[in-house]
Each structure stands twice: as structure tokens, then as C-alpha cells.
Amino acid sequence: MNNQRMTRTQMHNTSNNKSRRRKGKKSKHNNPFYKKWWFWLIVIILIIIAIPKGGTSKKDTASSPSPKEESTTKKIDTTSSQNNTNANTKDNEPKIPTDYINALAKAKTYSDVMHMSEKGIYEQLTSSSGEGFDEKSAQYAINNLKADYNKNALKKAESYSTDQHLSKQGILEQLSSDSGEKFTQEQAQYAVDNLKADYNKNALAKAKSYYNDQHMSKDAVKEQLSSDAGEKFTPEEAQYAVDNL
Secondary structure, three states: OHHHHHHHHHHHHHHHHHHHHHHHHHHHHOOOHHHOHHHHHHHHHHHHHHOOOOOOOHHHHHHOOOHHHHHHHHHHHHHHHHHHHHHHHHHHOOOOOHHHHHHHHHHHHHHHOOOOOHHHHHHHHHOOOOOOOOHHHHHHHHHHOOOOHHHHHHHHHHHHHHHHOOOHHHHHHHHHOOOOOOOOHHHHHHHHHHOOOOHHHHHHHHHHHHHHHOOOOHHHHHHHHHOOOOOOOOHHHHHHHHHOO
16 A cells, blocks of 8 residues: 555656656747847847938938939020120121122122123222222122132133134133233133133134135135134144135
8 A cells, every 4th residue: 555655656746747847848948039149130230231321311312403404404504695695796796888788799790690700800899980889898899709710710711612712722811811801820721621612613613704704815814813913723723714614
């Protein structure tokens, strides 16, 4: 009997000791996670990462004007300034005298319609038997006239070849002569170099006039055609003309 009681008592004590161990282990493993040291380390790291760098806020960023807006404002200001400058420039420009304007209009007509040289236009503008402008008005016209004098000389050369049947040398001298068209030597040379003329045909036309209208002999016609005091055709051109009378 006593042995049975002791056995029961020992069994009871053993059971109580196991229960205490289980409770101790359970309490050791059930500590809350926020009491762990590694939890607070993670929290601190997250806080450091969340802090904005540079200390600028969205409000400051939003309040600053964009580069595009600043550029637009500057462009408007510049345009306004340019308009004011142009207006002031126009107000400050000296008024051109009416005689200057009229002289320029006349010069343009002499160049475009009559194909005159620069010197010829100037003399026509200032001549008392011409337009009668003063020298300053005429010079203003010449300085502001947009003329191609090479082209004018060529037009004159075409007229002398087609209408008056002149020789190449005759045309050159007529264009550059002070008693003629008064083009420069270079302008006159440009004209005869670029003129499409049949000088044999011109010589023949002149020969017919001398032979039929003035009743000259063929020898006299040939001499008149080739003479430096006459028509200035080449000997070959003069011979072609008398051979075809």
C-alpha cells in the first residue's frame, strides 16, 4: 500500500515538473516581436530612407516657374522692344526730298525703256535741254538705281546691228564713244562679245544702200565698207557684200 502511494506521489510530481517545463518554454517563445532588437533596427533604417534629401518640398518645386514659362516671357519682352525700336527708327529717318524721288523715277525709265548707260542717264537728268534736275538729285538717282548696264549695252548693240546694220567695230565705238552711248569700254566689249549678229548680212545691207541709193561703184562701195573712216567692216565682210550685190 505504502509503495503504491509513493508511486502515485512520484508520478504526480513528475507530471507537475513536466507541466512547469512546458509553461517555461511556452513563455520563452511567445515574447511579442516589437520587443525584439532586430525589429527596432529595421524601423530606424526605414525612417532614414523615408527622410527627403535636400530639404525641398513639393510646394517649393511647384512654386518655381518652369524654364519654358521663363523663355516665353523673355521672348514677348524682346518682341515688344524690337517693335519700339523699329518705330523709333522710322520716326528718326530723314524724309527724302521729292526731287530726289522724281529723279530716281526718271532714271529708272531711261534705264528700263531706253537702255541708257549710267553716264548717259546722269547727263540726261541734269541737262537743261533734258530733265533739268540739280546735280544732287541726279546723283541720288544714279546711286539708288538698280540697273544692269551690261544688259543695257547689249540691248543697244542689238538695235545698232538690226536697225542700222553696223559692223562689230562700229557698234563697239558707238557704245563707248562720248558722242555716242557713253558706256564704259568694259560694258561695250561685253555687248559685242555677246551679240548674235551676222556681219556679212549687215555689210551687204550697207552695200546695197551705197550702190542703189548713192549710185556708188562696187570698188567705192568696198572701200567705204572697210575704211576706218567708213563702216569698219573687215575686208572679208566687205568682199562678201560686193560679191552679192
